[in-house]
Amino acid sequence: MNLVIHEKIEKENRIAISVEGEVDVYTAPQLREKLLPLCQGGSQITVNLSKVTYIDSTGLGVLIGAYKAQRATSGKLVLTGMNARLNRLFKITNLNQIMDIEDQAGGGQL
Amino acid sequence: MSEKPLDLVYLTIPAKPDYVGIARLAVSGIANRMGFSYDDIEDLKLAVSEACTNAVDHAYCGGEGEIEVSCNIFSNRLKIEVIDRGTSFDVQEVEKRTGPIRMERSMNSLRERGLGLYLMKTLMDEVEIKGDNGVIVTMTKFIRKDVVESHVESSTSFHPNR
Numbered sequence: 039m040n041l042v043i044h045e046k047i048e049k050e051n052r053i054a055i056s057v058e059g060e061v062d063v064y065t066a067p068q069l070r071e072k073l074l075p076l077c078q079g080g081s082q083i084t085v086n087l088s089k090v091t092y093i094d095s096t097g098l099g100v101l102i103g104a105y106k107a108q109r110a111t112s113g114k115l116v117l118t119g120m121n122a123r124l125n126r127l128f129k130i131t132n133l134n135q136i137m138d139i140e141d142q143a144g145g146g147q148l
Numbered sequence: 149m150s151e152k153p154l155d156l157v158y159l160t161i162p163a164k165p166d167y168v169g170i171a172r173l174a175v176s177g178i179a180n181r182m183g184f185s186y187d188d189i190e191d192l193k194l195a196v197s198e199a200c201t202n203a204v205d206h207a208y209c210g211g212e213g214e215i216e217v218s219c220n221i222f223s224n225r226l227k228i229e230v231i232d233r234g235t236s237f238d239v240q241e242v243e244k245r246t247g248p249i250r251m252e253r254s255m256n257s258l259r260e261r262g263l264g265l266y267l268m269k270t271l272m273d274e275v276e277i278k279g280d281n282g283v284i285v286t287m288t289k290f291i292r293k294d295v296v297e298s299h300v301e302s303s304t305s306f307h308p309n310r
Contacts, residue, residue: 062172063201064165092172092190094197095267099260106258123190130270131263132249 041065043072051081058089061097070100077107088119105137116140153220163213168200171217178219184291191271192289198264199230199285207234225290236279
């Protein structure tokens with residue numbers, strides 16, 4: 039039930055985040071604290087969700103918050119490694135219509 | 149709807165974020181034994197988490213309190229009640245504001261919260277919310293027959309029709 043977040047700065051302003059575990063009301067604050075400070079200066083953030091085993095509205099809320107922050111500073115937020123379950127949630131909520139989602143072959147590595 | 153459940157599982161958790169995962173795990177175990185499909189179990193986990201999360205966030209205004217989760221096991225369905233004794237809310241008013249993300253809305257009105265109730269209603273077959281002396285969320289998911297059959301053989305110890 040824990041959440042592990044890996045961060046890798048690829049180049050200046052290009053940051054890759056990999057999220058592993060369950061994102062719920064207990065762990066979402068960790069994700070928010072990691073993700074939101076990176077949303078500045080027009081950075082491009084890639085969030086790999088391939089190792090997310092569970093996410094609910096609190097986790098989606100953090101991603102929405104990051105997306106809004108990125109939009110406000112001309113940055114970009116890209117989601118990768120979404121499994122069928124995540125795709126379904128994004129479709130139900132219409133989040134797939136607004137957020138940048140990239141398919142990645144082989145489940146996606148950081 | 150006076151049919152009695154075959155079995156009842158009660159769980160009481162503190163209304164704290166730390167324990168929502170426990171409710172999710174319990175429901176997942178029960179649903180698995182009942183023969184729900186993988187996708188339906190994930191739906192149940194999410195719905196019960198959303199109901200508990202609402203209670204954690206709103207019921208006790210930061211104070212101490214408890215959430216009761218009762219799982220009513222029927223031969224063809226699982227009915228879950230998530231009950232808090234905290235602050236009630238205007239159910240109709242909240243329901244008006246719930247729904248999927250709307251494309252035509254401006255970026256500023258893009259909500260970070262408020263998807264929970266919508267997800268519950270979308271993922272469960274029946275959802276009823278009563279706001280009186282706390283909040284009672286009652287939600288039901290039926291076992292889909294076509295999926296059940298493949299699971300019956302692999303189910304070892306749970307016989308809802310005994």
